[in-house]
Amino acid sequence: MDDLSDILGDEYEAVIGLEVHCQLDTASKLFSGASTKYGAEPNSQVAPLDMGLPGTLPVVNRKAVEYAVRAGLALRCDVRNETKFARKNYFYPDLPKGYQISQHRAPLCENGELVVPIDGDPLGDGDVRRVGIQRLHLEEDAGKSTHLKGQPHSLVDLNRCGVPLIEIVSEPDLRTPAEARAYMKALRDIVVFLDISDGEMSEGSLRCDANVSVRPSGDEAFGTRTELKNINSFKFVHDGIAAEIRRQIELLEAGESVEQETRLYDVDAGRTRPMRSKEESHDYRYFPEPDLPVFTVDKEWIEEIRANLPALPAERRRMYREAWNVGRDDAGVLTGEPALANFFEASVAHWSGDAQTVANWIVNQWLRVLNDTGHTIDEAGVEPGEFVGVVELVEDRVISQNAGQTVLEEMITTGRDAETIVDDEGLRQMTDAGAIESLVDDVLDDNPEQVAEYRGGNNNVLGWFIGQVMQASGGSADPKIVRSLLQEKLDS
Amino acid sequence: MSRDILKELRAGEISSLEVIDAIIEAAQDDVFNAFVSLVDPSELREQARGADRAREAGEARPLEGWPVAIKDNICTRNLTTTAGSKILEDFESPYEATAVQRLRDAGAIVVGKTNLDEFGMGSSSETSHIGPVRNPADPDRVAGGSSGGSAAALAAELALGALGSDTGGSVRQPASHCGVVGLKPTYGRVSRNGLIAYASSLDQIGPMASTVEGCARLFDAIAGHDDRDATSLAVEPAGPGCADVLSEGVDGMTVGLPEEYLGEASRLDPQVRSRVEAAIEALEEAGAETTSVSLPHTEYAVATYYLIATAEASSNLARYDGVRFGRRAEDADDLAELYKKSRAEGFGDEVKRRIILGTYVLSAGYYEAYYEKAQKVRTLIRRDFESAFEEVDALVAPVAPTPAWTLGEKRDDPLEMYLEDIFTTSANLAGIPAMSVPSGTTDQGLPVGTQLLGPALSEPVLFRLAQKIFEQCNDEASGRG
Amino acid sequence: MSIAKTEVEKVARLARLEVEEKRAEKLVDELDSVLEYVGKLDELDTDDVEPTTHPVAAEHTGRDDEVNEGLTVEQVVGHAPDQQDGQFRVPKVVDE
Known part of the structure; x- marks a missing residue:
């Protein structure tokens, strides 16, 4: 030291x-x-x-x-x-x-x-x-x-x-x-x-x-x-x-x-x-x-107070890491403030998957949204259950990760629920492979030069194609499907 | 005590307005210096008219229209509360003492604030910033203290009820010297909220009146738990109020006569002794048994009392520093001077003496030898009473060793003055109730009271005994008083 | 036990009381006689005696946490010997 x-x-x-x-x-x-x-x-x-x-x-x-x-x-x-x-x-x-x-x-x-x-x-x-x-x-x-x-x-x-x-x-x-x-x-x-x-x-x-x-x-x-x-x-x-x-x-x-x-x-x-x-x-x-x-x-009275004692940060970190398999640094961040730890624990209770996914969402997305909108967790007015709902929309690929962040922001600023925001803002992902395939075909047909470039060995053009297809879908196409369809057709 | 005005008032034979008018008239030149401040006459008449209307409408409350005087160390709204001290001479309290509020709620009319020894520290009511109280029985003599103004106001019929405070005898001793009834309740029975603290573990507000019944009615109105005083007792004794049991008599009661108070060693003035003996005879005639008891630690009570009282006082009086209220010295250059000069100018000699003694006994190196020692002896004194009360229902004793002395007589020797409290301090140390009841007069016509003491919460018993003494001794004494 | 004049002066300082020189002499005598008198408590063996702080023990369980009191600023500082901007004014306090 x-x-x-x-x-x-x-x-x-x-x-x-x-x-x-x-x-x-x-x-x-x-x-x-x-x-x-x-x-x-x-x-x-x-x-x-x-x-x-x-x-x-x-x-x-x-x-x-x-x-x-x-x-x-x-x-x-x-x-x-x-x-x-x-x-x-x-x-x-x-x-x-x-x-x-x-x-x-x-x-x-x-x-x-x-x-x-x-x-x-x-x-x-x-x-x-x-x-x-x-x-x-x-x-x-x-x-x-x-x-x-x-x-x-x-x-x-x-x-x-x-x-x-x-x-x-x-x-x-x-x-x-x-x-x-x-x-x-x-x-x-x-x-x-x-x-x-x-x-x-x-x-x-x-x-x-x-x-x-x-x-x-x-x-x-x-x-x-x-x-x-x-x-x-x-x-x-x-x-x-x-x-x-x-x-x-x-x-x-x-x-x-x-x-x-x-x-x-x-x-x-x-x-x-x-x-x-x-x-x-x-x-x-x-x-x-x-x-x-x-x-x-x-x-x-003492026993009553003892029974209702809130868990302390060290104890909670231990539980997150040992019982829930949350990463060490995330566990540290999540126990920085009681409101955050309480939010995390309540969210996990609503979530059927692994706790680390929720931890990722809170540490990487939720804290950024709160920071950008200038709210504390309590002020934001988003309940852990609602928050988990948004995570589920992304995990089920109904909306994209970016759209998830937008939904959270909109929930704080407008108070609307997630489904309404997804519909109002047209954030639903296009996951129908057939519909995406026709967009892919259109883009490939319209750009023969780039197709030739790719086939000539320039793999970087793939990113450009993805961008074109996403643009054509108005941003709603599931990028994972777009990428795999493009690769499939270009490599064939 | 030619008339029982309270009875006439309650019976509707005389109106509140008539009583108030007589008081306003008599109080104009307050020859006994009983009051520090008086309520405006027009306001008093207004309240008296209100009381008369309530009585006519059959809605009279227990103390409807009673003119009462409040010792000036008990906080009241709309009147200054000076504690008899220059340091508080203009002090106006923004809140009212619980006991005063309860009197008002019961219908009483506060007529003024009574003179006292500065901060209640004295046995003669000679040390306030407005000068000494004079005894209505003989204006060249002291009224006793520290509630001398309340006692004198009652004796001079300037009020029909009064509140005093009793830390080491300050209700009972002036009551005895002025020929009125005064009770120091069980510690915690009356809220101290609004009583300017002298010694917190000893102080109690006590009712005073010209008659036992009047005193009992006042007590019934002010006693009871108060959320604002953590030392106030939550237990309400079951049964009727003290005023309702006065006629029950004393037949079958056993009364103890403490050797240490009545034996040869107590150096009691012969005339005082004869009045106390008359009171004892009155109780015996009324059917009470008497028996001799011993309170072996009595001789240590005054020393114990002065150590505890001054220690607590030194802390209680630290707040008078010239910063937030009260008097501030004009020419202080720095903070230390501001404190020293404001307090030196604002406090009288006796108060300073007690603050110095109290500070000394709490200071490093002396706490165990003096303060804690006194707290332990206090336990022994309490135990004396506990064992006595296993044998008897109450004790009879003198209140003071002598009748009222002449003004100025004992001012120069603090210790001599302290010993004046020899029969009264024990009750405060033990927290038990004690009262003084008029028992006739000396050959010179000076009133003498007898003291009754009982176990905690035994006020109803004391009032029953007091009523018998009051009836017997004052009929007998009426020719002399 | 006899009290020294310097001790009286020390205690007076502690109690923030100014005591004049000629008064101090007299005070020493008075305190001496009082202390001699209270010294009689030493006659008693109190080793195994518990001190009494409260003569009659009240049960104190406290009050609920409610805001139900408060004076106005005027009531608080209105009677102060010296005030400024709603605060009490005193000679300089150092090291705060």
């Missing part, structure tokens, strides 16, 4: 643990009934509790707990039957109550693991790293403060206050920036496939802090760690950690020591720098949240 050799050399080993925050895709906030929609006018999605009004009280959103349990189960965690909330106290303008309701001593989930592909093969055929999940707990998000350039002020928007988050804390099991990035991507896939988050790092739905230290290779003891805060893209997960590892190694090489502190990755400079705002020593004064009794997650 490039980062291992480039940055670490043989002498050092990095130790990385990630604290990932993931926004849960609930309609309302974790403790209030305000909307969580992203991108609304500032301070337009604020309930009295979210702005810390006196006398307001939190009430837990049951759906958020369900989503967190889903994530915990997918990460093979133990789920606690009785979970407790705690207050984390600190002052900040985007924290209206002066404390964040989080979990401290009795987190919802603990002791899980995630298996991450680490050799650059995202499909997991190569080496993997088992990353321990120390804990997964629920907490509320803070608001947003925006610094006004050139002014001594910041503006505070509280829309994000109280949006449910899960914090997933890994063990310090990661060793390279690439592994950290792969871990983040694997987590993103999981939360997206579990349908609990949109996993968008660009919108802040997924973000992470990294604990980074280095130590001489072979050492057991950890080096002094720094915390890299607010990482908001997959690229920066890699680049920020790489920069921090490089900085720490340079310090050690120069005989200096690493100071335990909180740092930020400066994207423009490609370096990390210490955070200025956290100069006061932190003392969060955690204590049990008196406004929230113990929250019971009974066994029946």
Whole structure:
């Protein structure tokens, strides 16, 4: 791996643990009934509790707990039957109550693991790293403060206050920036496939802090760690950690020591720098949240959530490849997004032939049509059954492959069904050999020179003849029949 | 208590408008400083006329036309809610507390917001931003606290019902000092939604009235589960409301007399002792058995209470930072200064003292020694009550060690003031209901209340006992009061 | 246990309270006497005692995920000491 050799050399080993925050895709906030929609006018999605009004009280959103349990189960965690909330106290303008309701001593989930592909093969055929999940707990998000350039002020928007988050804390099991990035991507896939988050790092739905230290290779003891805060893209997960590892190694090489502190990755400079705002020593004064009794997650509920857990990408890839004989790369593409995987699986259920044919159609035709028309699978409004209908028309040679693509496009843009489009657009293939033969005869009769050329040894003329016959049929002749009839007559 | 105006009102012998007019007249110069704010007289008269019409039409709701006063740490629409603090002096809540909404739904008329110790932190109602409440029985004396304004308003007949809040005795002690009835309900029985938090695991809104029946009717109106308060209890005790069981008497009940509250060691003022003993006699005469019980951890209650209450308060009061509402210091250069100065200017000394103590006991290195230790002792105090209630239906105790003291007397020694709560904090720590019922007066005419405590959800039992004491002691005391 | 003045100052910083010099002296004495008093809890052996967070345990099963609350922007920022463009205005926040 490039980062291992480039940055670490043989002498050092990095130790990385990630604290990932993931926004849960609930309609309302974790403790209030305000909307969580992203991108609304500032301070337009604020309930009295979210702005810390006196006398307001939190009430837990049951759906958020369900989503967190889903994530915990997918990460093979133990789920606690009785979970407790705690207050984390600190002052900040985007924290209206002066404390964040989080979990401290009795987190919802603990002791899980995630298996991450680490050799650059995202499909997991190569080496993997088992990353321990120390804990997964629920907490509320803070608001947003925006610094006004050139002014001594910041503006505070509280829309994000109280949006449910899960914090997933890994063990310090990661060793390279690439592994950290792969871990983040694997987590993103999981939360997206579990349908609990949109996993968008660009919108802040997924973000992470990294604990980074280095130590001489072979050492057991950890080096002094720094915390890299607010990482908001997959690229920066890699680049920020790489920069921090490089900085720490340079310090050690120069005989200096690493100071335990909180740092930020400066994207423009490609370096990390210490955070200025956290100069006061932190003392969060955690204590049990008196406004929230113990929250019971009974066994029946956990089992119900487990039973309804959507299959994860790795599991689905395995099924596609092993049970359905789908090619490795196609299986990778098809499990890129849950909507795509769901569409594929539903299509296969409608299809009587081999799954690879459907896979080909989705990967080679359907994705192109979606891209050309600018639609997502859900927006396109074509049901898997309808899609399979088009594939069948092509496979039964009722229409040509190209016509199949046209039909799909027309289905999206006009909403008509496939049969209607085939008829309206005259896309039905001419498969009657007799009718095609008379067209072939006409073309051969009209072009004696080209016939002579072909018979003189120029096989390239065959393509020209096919074109002429297709043109004569108005594009509807089955090209396979045209080709075989032409060859038959020219070679005789 | 020459007249029972509530009874007359319910019987239609006097109109709501007459009652409201008398209150408007009397409240004009609020000599006891009971109110922080009052509703506009024309609006009050309008509501009173509406209540009278409903009564005439035979559509009177349970509290139709009752003028009630609300402690100013309970949120109301259309009136400021200041918690007695400069930091909230102009604060208007965009929503209303569940308990207030339930009073209005039952027909009550909110007349104003009552004075208190800042954020409910005190036992004398001397620390609000508008100055001390005076005791109607003797204006040179405190009304008790922190719900002193609610108690004084009732004693001065400026309201016929009131809401207070009780974190360590703040309903019961002023009720005792002013000669009115006050209940601290079972924790979770009345929604805290809209109550400005002092110490969330101890706070309860409590009803107060001049009579036991009035207090019971208020309680019946405000009690019950609320989806907006996760600590609110879902269990509804079966059977009729508290107001309907008052006449059932106490024959056959067993009442415990805790040694730690009534024994020699409790250093009870002799006059207070004699009134409490009179209350006990009244219960015995009415057919209740009495027996001695022990609550061995009583002496630790005040220390436990102050650790837990200040810790929770330090967190609950962090939101007053001058950013979103309330007072902001003018000359702050940076964020740290904005916070420090706004809070230094906005909070009074006692509030600051408690925030500092609470922050200290939660801070790294002290959590286990102080906060968690207190939470464990809290368990021991709870168990004391649990074993006592295996033997008896309820307990009788004093509310406060002395009658009301003179204004300013204890302002300089916080610890001395804290010890004033010695008989009241245990009920909050254990979450059990407790009430103060007037039991006559001292030789100087100062009211003294007796405290009744029962197991969780035993409010109906407490009201039955209170009714007997109220009938006996106040007939007997009427010549003196 | 006796509390040092520097400790009181540290706690005051943590609680974002400005404490004047002459007030700080008095506060140290007051806190000392309160801490001495609460020290009496040490007389009790609580090793095997569970802490009580909620005096009466309510059963909390949460609420449904419904959007049913929300203030107007005017209600949110209307009473703020300082606001601009529908947002709260505060002295510069660094590193955000």
